[in-house]
Amino acid sequence: MTGQLTNLEQLIIAALQIDGRASWRKIAAVLDQPERTVARHGVGLLKTGAVSVAGMRLRRSTTLLRLECSPGTSRVAAEALAQRQDTTFSYLMTGGADVVAELMLEPEAVSNVLTTEIPATVGLVRSVSYPVLRYFRTIRGWRSGILNDVQTSAMGTEFTFDGTDLSTSGPLSDQDEEIVRVLTEDGRASVESIARRVRVSETTASRRLDWLLRNRRVAIRTLVEPASVNLPLEAFLWIKAAPGKVERLGQALATRSEVRYAAAVAGDCQIVANVTLPDANALYRFVTDAGWADDADIIESTMLLQARKRGGRLIPHS
Template sequence: MIRMLDDLDRQIVAALIRNGRAPWRLIAAVLGQQERTVARRGNRLLASGAVRVQSFPSPAALAPVDLYMLRVTAAPSSVTAVGTWLAERPETHWICALSGASECIVELFLERDAVGPFLYGELAALDGVRDLSLEPIFEYYRTVSGWRPDLLTLEQYEALSPSELPHFATRYAEFGMPRLDEPNRALAELLRANGRITVEELATGLGVSKATASRRLETLIANGAVYVRAVLDPASIGYPVEGLLTVRAQAPALDAAGRYIADLPATRWAANIAGRILVQTATRSLAELRGVMEGIAAHPGVTGVDVSLFAGIFKRSTVAYRDGKLPHTGDEDSKEGKPPVRSRKE
């Protein structure tokens, strides 16, 4: 069972969700706490693995890819092995097993000519895989960077950082943003190793001035080329019930419903998937989840809401779990404890 943090630790984590690179000084000011108290607790949270600050480049900033949601139906005894195999793939961002059916759901990116080989040359060959479907992500209404658990006020969140612009995730290429060049790829790799790396450390690693490193970093984050995210289990801050909602709405009302859903404190992630809205939620209880669903169902134009609870997590924000647990920073290279996944071709 995941241990729930105390009130101040939960507030610090909420601050990191909004701004993973926020200085302890800023977080302390927003929370009305002493800086040394926040720094001590924040560093302890990071060291314990309760939360980690992960950075990774936008897939579209690296290659001409499209974003998809993949559902993989598998034999119940094979779901864990299939989910673990998927978690090791660099194309995947987030993976969970659902309780409503024997399946994994996956957020991933692929170049168009790689879709067929990935689905039918590799994935379909795994033992236990029974069916699969891939649908395009048309629009993000919320990503986990914009989750706003009701642990802080709206004013506190805004003081930490402006609200995210989720459309950058799906429209990076449309805005004419350039792909990362070699110097910026090097910066992104340093950030991947430590999302809270200091500007001084970045400058040293890149062999440039602090001003240059700071300018590059701010530009990459502002234009959506690089994401900085706090990765955690919502249960640790008091939201143990995670679910995936499927929301159907009349076509003219779809975007308005998506924006409404994105603004709910329970919404961690929401996107238009081939004309439906998929929503990741995190709530304190099933009763709270029911209230969220009833509120969505009552929104104009919404015609139906279904839910399937999470039964297991294999990956969050590019971080692969180990034996169902979020690994500490630097532990990802360990291969121990992975169930073998066999191909039918073997």
């Protein structure tokens, strides 16, 4: 669903972006709205797919892929990448990148995936991999900016983090993996339903859920199509900069509300950023007028045509 949302619906989504598991009562209190009204709109947003809340299993290694495909095969390639469990997003693009995707992997799997599995993608002509060295912002940390500072602070919890520190260690138990699978299907699954699915007590389910969130082994992400919040234009910026300017450039991008995702990478560019804006004029101004761009040597822009997967969740075909 990409239709325009009401102001209240956008406020509810903004609250869920901070705490995807927040109760309707808490959101209503923060927004100073009747709980019944917030619950009705919130449930409707989830039911129609205008917004979804999904858990994501975090891994220790992340790689961006930029694929060039033979004519007529880019949709097939994007679909193949979207169907992989280790893919966080898969986008059809303009320009020199027919498909852009992100893979979240355990380090020992990287070599086989990049040298054997990805090259076997149907229609692939050329792929370039960009190992992520450091995140400045992830989709988990993106905010629409509609909440004020007081509301934003009130929605925060001890588990709130911007998603830039994804360091994890060691395998999970079978029980914890099952809890993660439940959250991947429904990030708002209640402790009661988790306990029932995993066949443990509610006390155990609550304790393990707390541990997984506290230790950042799973992230809860609220997913919404940018067009629904009046940001229909989405682009990737492939930025080249001198080594001494990368950190300053990345930090500057992280302060901009237009930036959904920004990461320092290894490869022929130094930073990759995903931005969402109202129109092409806004993108032009963002690239040419913004002070952050003074530290960039070269900025290549590619436009998103269609998102097949976001935040680890497949997007239904329109």
